[in-house]
Amino acid sequence: MKNSKGICYYTCNTHQIEIDELCRKQLAKSTTLPIVTVSLNKSIDFGDKRVVVKGERGPLMMHKQIVMGLEASNTEYVFLVESDVLYHPSHFDFIPKKDDIYYFNVNVWKVRWSDGFCVKTDNSQQVSGIVASRKLLLDFYRKRVEEIEKNGFDRHYEPRAPRTNYESTVPNICIRHDNNLTQSKWSVNDFRNKEYAKGWKEGFDVPGWDVKQLLRLPRSIKI
Numbered sequence: 001m002k003n004s005k006g007i008c009y010y011t012c013n014t015h016q017i018e019i020d021e022l023c024r025k026q027l028a029k030s031t032t033l034p035i036v037t038v039s040l041n042k043s044i045d046f047g048d049k050r051v052v053v054k055g056e057r058g059p060l061m062m063h064k065q066i067v068m069g070l071e072a073s074n075t076e077y078v079f080l081v082e083s084d085v086l087y088h089p090s091h092f093d094f095i096p097k098k099d100d101i102y103y104f105n106v107n108v109w110k111v112r113w114s115d116g117f118c119v120k121t122d123n124s125q126q127v128s129g130i131v132a133s134r135k136l137l138l139d140f141y142r143k144r145v146e147e148i149e150k151n152g153f154d155r156h157y158e159p160r161a162p163r164t165n166y167e168s169t170v171p172n173i174c175i176r177h178d179n180n181l182t183q184s185k186w187s188v189n190d191f192r193n194k195e196y197a198k199g200w201k202e203g204f205d206v207p208g209w210d211v212k213q214l215l216r217l218p219r220s221i222k223i
Helices: 017-030 059-072 089-093 134-151
Strands: 005-011 035-040 049-053 077-082 102-105 108-112 118-120 130-133 163-166 172-176 201-203
Touching (some): 005 059, 017 089, 017 172, 049 059, 059 077, 059 134, 077 134, 102 134, 130 134
Parallel strands (some): 005 035, 035 049, 102 163, 108 172
Antiparallel strands (some): 102 130, 108 118, 118 201
């Protein structure tokens, strides 16, 4: 169907359950788009189509899960959605203008689960912010799985070119905790290449969200 959109939601089932449940609840509130769930090692009660894959958590498995989700999808465009990101409804308003470009929503804040500290950069291109043609994504991720199986993982999760950015009206929140696959950066000094730190912002607030209430901070019981 022309301009149809769907979601590929993938989870490793290894995060704190409070984080997964919070993000699923938000996702269910944010969109009515069809959701294909690809779950590692156990089934979860979430999504319109559900796939369970056995294996070990890691970059290769993440790529395989994305392939499975894309194969099970039947929409023209697909948003890649991760289980520890809070998505605002405006994220899903975007429709790709071209079928040969990967689109990244760079309006995203990183929020530290432990205390709600928030940071943002201008060009945070993350897999969790991608939307593109299902065929384009499937072609890339199938090849990427083959590359990783042959040569190992080289630290690069995102499709390279051609890609461009967009910004949702209200930002998404990427929750940073003690079990992210990628390293968190809480200071400009944490960046080896300072180009990626352009537009650095920090604080304890994200526009359009009540971070303190959302993360139930301060917590009376440590999670």
